[in-house]
Structure formats: C-alpha cells, structure tokens
Amino acid sequence: MSDPRRRAWTVTALLVVFMMVNFADKSVLGLAAEPIRTDLGLSASTFGLVNSAFFLLFSVCGAAVGLLADRIRPKWLLLVMAVLWSIAQTPLALGGGLALLVASRVLLGAAEGPAFPVAQQTAMSWFPDRSRNLPGALVVLGTSLGVLLAAPGLTWVMDHHGWRSAFAVVAVAGLVWALLWVRLGGEGRYARAQDDASSARAGAPTADGTGATVPRTPYRRILTTRTWIGASTAYFGAYWITAFALVWLPSYLREGLGYSTAASARVLMLVYGLNAVVVLGQAVLTGWLLRRGTASRWARGRVGGALLLMSAAACLALPSAPAGAATVVLLAVGFGAAGAMTSIAVTTVAQLTPADRRGGALGIMNAVVTTAGLIAPTLIGHLVDTHGADGYQYAVLITGALLLLGGTAAVTLIDPDRDARLLPR
Incomplete structure (x- = not known):
C-alpha cells in the first residue's frame, strides 16, 4: 500500500476494530451474567469478585507495557495483546468452572490494560499534531461501537448456542484481527523522531547530521x-x-x-x-x-x-x-x-x-x-x-x-x- 495517507487511515480503521474487540471482550461477562451464575452455581458476591479479578493486573500491565512501547515497536505489542485475548477466552468456550473463569479474567485484564494507550500511540504516529484529534477520537469511538454491537450480537449467539459460544466468538474475532494486523499494521513516519532520539543517545548521527548525545527526559x-x-x-x-x-x-x-x-x-x-x-x-x-x-x-x-x-x-x-x-x-x-x-x-x-x-x-x-x-x-x-x-x-x-x-x-x-x-x- 504505497499511498501514505491511505495507509494511515487503514491502520486507524484497524485500531478502531481493535478497540471494538477490546470492549466486546469486556462486556461479554456482563451480558452472560445470568446463565453463567446459573450454570456454575455462583452467588452474586462471587460473581462480583470474578469481575473484580479483571482489574487485578490491568493498571500494572498498562504502565509496564506503556514503558515497553518506548523500546519495542507497538505493532508487535498490539499483536501479542490480541493473541492473548483470544487465548484467555478460548478455554471458557470449551468448558471449565469458577477457577478457569477467574484465571481467564485475570489474563484478559493483564493483556487489555495496555491496549488503549498503545493503540493511541500507534494511531498518532501516522499524523502530525494538528491532525491527531480525529484519528484519536475514532479509536475512542471503537469502545462505544464495541459495546453497541456486542450487546445484541452476543446476546443472539447466547440465546441460540449457549453462553460459552459467546466466548468462542470474541476469541475468533481477536485472531482474525491479529491476522489482518500482521499484513496491514505498523507505525507511521511521525514515530521517526523516536528513532532519531534513540540514535542520538547512542552517539549516532541524528536527523540534523550531528552525533551529539541527547539526554532522555x-x-x-x-x-x-x-x-x-x-x-x-x-x-x-x-x-x-x-x-x-x-x-x-x-x-x-x-x-x-x-x-x-x-x-x-x-x-x-x-x-x-x-x-x-x-x-x-x-x-x-x-x-x-x-x-x-x-x-x-x-x-x-x-x-x-x-x-x-x-x-x-x-x-x-x-x-x-x-x-x-x-x-x-x-x-x-x-x-x-x-x-x-x-x-x-x-x-x-x-x-x-x-x-x-x-x-x-x-x-x-x-x-x-x-x-x-x-x-x-x-x-x-x-x-x-x-x-x-x-x-x-x-x-x-x-x-x-x-x-x-x-x-x-x-x-x-x-x-x-x-x-x-x-x-x-
């Protein structure tokens, strides 16, 4: 895809879908609350603790991977996240009880914690500062679209095929997105300043042709x-x-x-x-x-x-x-x-x-x-x-x-x- 503008909006569209899958993953447990509680014999308090397990590693991993994104290409971080989402959801689609449900939510929270900041960082790398508001807003819009589409779609799936099938659907959605991202995803030219700064710290020639060391802020x-x-x-x-x-x-x-x-x-x-x-x-x-x-x-x-x-x-x-x-x-x-x-x-x-x-x-x-x-x-x-x-x-x-x-x-x-x-x- 040679047209940089077209590539920028293609990547942005993929990131919107990324956030849609992200929020569909978040909402599936709430949508399936009643059949899960009935099937697994969970009280309301226990089910509440299962939901809280999602945030056990959410914030910690969000900060850790955000720092990592300054050293590893965000393209690969996003790919790993999407694959982990699917891995987290798949066992529940096949069977398992309370212990597996808790483990699934902890892993999902850890993998979803960094999703939004890294997706935004990637989207912004394709646009100059004055043009970043629209792609940034579209990535945010993906969160609302994910809930709006997941609610009727996953409810229909559960009504016709059982609650475990909903976890299978979101697992497949994550894998499909990952395959598209490998082919079409990446960072834009406005991430190059990061490469220039890294080279400068190593003493290599920077964009202005000097080899002066630039201290990290x-x-x-x-x-x-x-x-x-x-x-x-x-x-x-x-x-x-x-x-x-x-x-x-x-x-x-x-x-x-x-x-x-x-x-x-x-x-x-x-x-x-x-x-x-x-x-x-x-x-x-x-x-x-x-x-x-x-x-x-x-x-x-x-x-x-x-x-x-x-x-x-x-x-x-x-x-x-x-x-x-x-x-x-x-x-x-x-x-x-x-x-x-x-x-x-x-x-x-x-x-x-x-x-x-x-x-x-x-x-x-x-x-x-x-x-x-x-x-x-x-x-x-x-x-x-x-x-x-x-x-x-x-x-x-x-x-x-x-x-x-x-x-x-x-x-x-x-x-x-x-x-x-x-x-x-």
Whole structure:
C-alpha cells in the first residue's frame, strides 16, 4: 500500500476494530451474567469478585507495557495483546468452572490494560499534531461501537448456542484481527523522531547530521507537569463514568429510575449514541481550532473541560430532576458528554511528551486513570447494598463531583505548549 495517507487511515480503521474487540471482550461477562451464575452455581458476591479479578493486573500491565512501547515497536505489542485475548477466552468456550473463569479474567485484564494507550500511540504516529484529534477520537469511538454491537450480537449467539459460544466468538474475532494486523499494521513516519532520539543517545548521527548525545527526559519531569496532572485528573473523571455506565447504568435505569427493560435499552442507545456524536464533534472542533492557530490550552483543555463541566452539571441535577423527559436529557448529557475527554487527554499528553517517552507517559497515565474501573463498581455496589435504590442517587452525586473536579483541572491546568517548553526535547 504505497499511498501514505491511505495507509494511515487503514491502520486507524484497524485500531478502531481493535478497540471494538477490546470492549466486546469486556462486556461479554456482563451480558452472560445470568446463565453463567446459573450454570456454575455462583452467588452474586462471587460473581462480583470474578469481575473484580479483571482489574487485578490491568493498571500494572498498562504502565509496564506503556514503558515497553518506548523500546519495542507497538505493532508487535498490539499483536501479542490480541493473541492473548483470544487465548484467555478460548478455554471458557470449551468448558471449565469458577477457577478457569477467574484465571481467564485475570489474563484478559493483564493483556487489555495496555491496549488503549498503545493503540493511541500507534494511531498518532501516522499524523502530525494538528491532525491527531480525529484519528484519536475514532479509536475512542471503537469502545462505544464495541459495546453497541456486542450487546445484541452476543446476546443472539447466547440465546441460540449457549453462553460459552459467546466466548468462542470474541476469541475468533481477536485472531482474525491479529491476522489482518500482521499484513496491514505498523507505525507511521511521525514515530521517526523516536528513532532519531534513540540514535542520538547512542552517539549516532541524528536527523540534523550531528552525533551529539541527547539526554532522555526523566519521566518524573513529565509526570509533574501541570498539563499531565490536569489531563490525568480529567481523564479519571471520564473513566469513572465509563465504568459506572458499563457495570451499573442498566441496573440504575431499572431499579433506581423504574424504567422497563425495553425503555432502559432505548436510553442506553441514546447515551452511547450521544457519546459517539460528542467524541467526533469534539475532534472536528478541536482540529479546526488548532488549524486556525488556537493555542492547545483552549482547543484541547478548555473544550474538554467544558464537556466535563457540562456532564458534571447534568449528574448533579439528575437526582432532583422530575421524572420524564428532563431525566432522560440529563442522563444522556451526564453519561454521554464526558467520553470525549479520553481522546483529548491522550492527544494532549502526546503533544507535551518527547517521542521517545510517549509510550511510557501514556501508559502511566492510563494505569493511574483506570483505577477508577476498580473503585467505581465496588463503591457503587456498596452504596446500593447500604441504601437500596437511593444508593444510585448518591453514586450519581459522587460522579458529578468527580467530573466537576476533572473539568476544573482541565480548564485551569492543561497547557501543553507552555509545559513542553520546560522539557528537554
């Protein structure tokens, strides 16, 4: 494929599918919850622990492989991840009980922890900074598309062929993607700065023809910038509401708000549909602002912060809203507007960070942020056990407060142009 632009978008499309498979893998256990519990004789508490096992190594491996991505080509890291996903799912498709189920989720979490930052790093290597928002947003969009397609598709498979067949489907999907990636995947020309920096450290001639040694920027310098702290805080709020939506939003709609199963499904489609529109709309707006010369603190920090603050306001108003259309609107905005911060945080940190430190900076950010996926489901479950249906309302208020903190951090702290000047390149 000789056309670099066509190759860039082909790789981006493969990475979108990569994230779709990733989130289908995440959602399959929840979709098959009732038949799995019945077949294996699991209590609700035991099944909850199985879900928590997924995050046992998720954040640790996210940081470790992110650091590794600064030394090993991301193409091969992504390939290994996809193969491991399939390996993790295959035994459950063939048989096995609780022990195998737990082992499968631990392996899957370890292999999926680095997926998002490494996929974003690879996508960004094909585009200059001013053009990264759209491909970054499309990779994020893959997470929503994965859930939207997995829910009806895997449910149909389970209804007709049993719950184990759903694990077989996602295992095959991972292998098919891996075969396509071997043939078509790779990094783009904007990853070459990383090679130049590595050569310079070894004393080899760099792009400017010199052999001067270029020192690596210490990670602590990057992680203590106001931009990294602000982007990570904002991203934490966005990931918190993602975890809330994946695990508890259907139950909140039915038990907390009294919607029927059919009505809950329609609201969920509205939430994920709005999320997709906001993610793409933000990418277009931010890209347009950057091309017009707008500083990144406005094009990224202020835009992302405004979306989080909008989501926070909707969540804080939701518990006291009258039932009906107002509740639906607040639900859609509260749970659908914050997701764009995911791609904003990634492109912001990528702009800030020297190329040979980008994988580590993104991996560490992802490891810190995804602890929300471990904390949120457990905390919300405790609130529901303690307060019944009112526990959902307390959970929504806590979520609103975290989004308010994240939005404020994005607006006040993010300025990659300023902080990049303080780092050795």
